[in-house]
Amino acid sequence: MRYTVLIATTVLAGAVSAASYASCEPDRVVLQVLGSGGPELNDSRAGSSYLVWLDGKARILVDMGPGSSLNLERSGANIADIDAVLFSHFHVDHSADFPALIKASFFAGRDTDLQVMGPDSNRLMPSTEQFVSRLVGDEGAFRYLSEYYEPDRNSAYKIQPHNMPLAPLEVTTRPLNNDIQLSHIPVNHGPIAAIGWRVQAAGCSITFSGDMSNRYDSLTRLAQNSDLLIAHNAIPEQARGIARNLHMPPTEIGKVANESGSKALLLSHRMLRTLERETETSGFIQQFYQGPLAYADDLDRIPLPAQFTP
Numbered sequence: 001m002r003y004t005v006l007i008a009t010t011v012l013a014g015a016v017s018a019a020s021y022a023s024c025e026p027d028r029v030v031l032q033v034l035g036s037g038g039p040e041l042n043d044s045r046a047g048s049s050y051l052v053w054l055d056g057k058a059r060i061l062v063d064m065g066p067g068s069s070l071n072l073e074r075s076g077a078n079i080a081d082i083d084a085v086l087f088s089h090f091h092v093d094h095s096a097d098f099p100a101l102i103k104a105s106f107f108a109g110r111d112t113d114l115q116v117m118g119p120d121s122n123r124l125m126p127s128t129e130q131f132v133s134r135l136v137g138d139e140g141a142f143r144y145l146s147e148y149y150e151p152d153r154n155s156a157y158k159i160q161p162h163n164m165p166l167a168p169l170e171v172t173t174r175p176l177n178n179d180i181q182l183s184h185i186p187v188n189h190g191p192i193a194a195i196g197w198r199v200q201a202a203g204c205s206i207t208f209s210g211d212m213s214n215r216y217d218s219l220t221r222l223a224q225n226s227d228l229l230i231a232h233n234a235i236p237e238q239a240r241g242i243a244r245n246l247h248m249p250p251t252e253i254g255k256v257a258n259e260s261g262s263k264a265l266l267l268s269h270r271m272l273r274t275l276e277r278e279t280e281t282s283g284f285i286q287q288f289y290q291g292p293l294a295y296a297d298d299l300d301r302i303p304l305p306a307q308f309t310p
């Protein structure tokens, strides 16, 4: 039953349900940045990755770009506590360190299955199930780890991949377990299969844009009343061409933050073309959103509700 989503799925047309708007209980949820960079290897930042802590335990990973596994180690997390890895898409700067987690989890004494959720396939990209099976399935590049995936082997735990559909452009919400609720919506990242994620726990909600252009205009619905919106500052306002086709400029980020009613905004996926332009970037964002705003660095810990200086 490897591919069965174990949990009931409710598709909510419009936006995240009103029941999700419970107020955020202080001192329970912490967002930690494991990778505040993008694909560059000369910016002293790990590739995109985030860790959600709940009541002192590391529970959810969102993406695992290059270098994030070292920052995961530095975070002090017990990786056996992680319930799920959520992928926004399978570009290298969001996924390259995932195989390292598979073997490390064995050494951490993991004995419960690891849920892995991400986009379905499109013309260019594999589905989440294909991504996992082509890494650690019987024909995978790391097939020496296939016991953690193939159902007919003995292993302390299994990876359970789940594909999230790329249509319709609506918010889908599902409980992961008793503590955590997950929502996602397809987003436009040029030709790449991509989704945005929202994690809710203890009344606190964090929305992760992933990489996206906002051409689908879908993130605003996912991010409704988020306690923290993490948006990717991959391009400056003036960018055009392929880069603009793939990413949101600062004004677009400002519009989403404002229209979603997000309570705090964290800029991440910082790149050489946006670093040291923060004053200019903030100016463009503040044309539309005047709330709390901060820029992410690796290993930043942000307890919710976020206390940034507006």
Ligand SMILES: [Zn+2]
Residues within 6 Å of the ligand: 038, 039, 048, 091, 093, 094, 211, 269
């Ligand atoms: Zn990226």
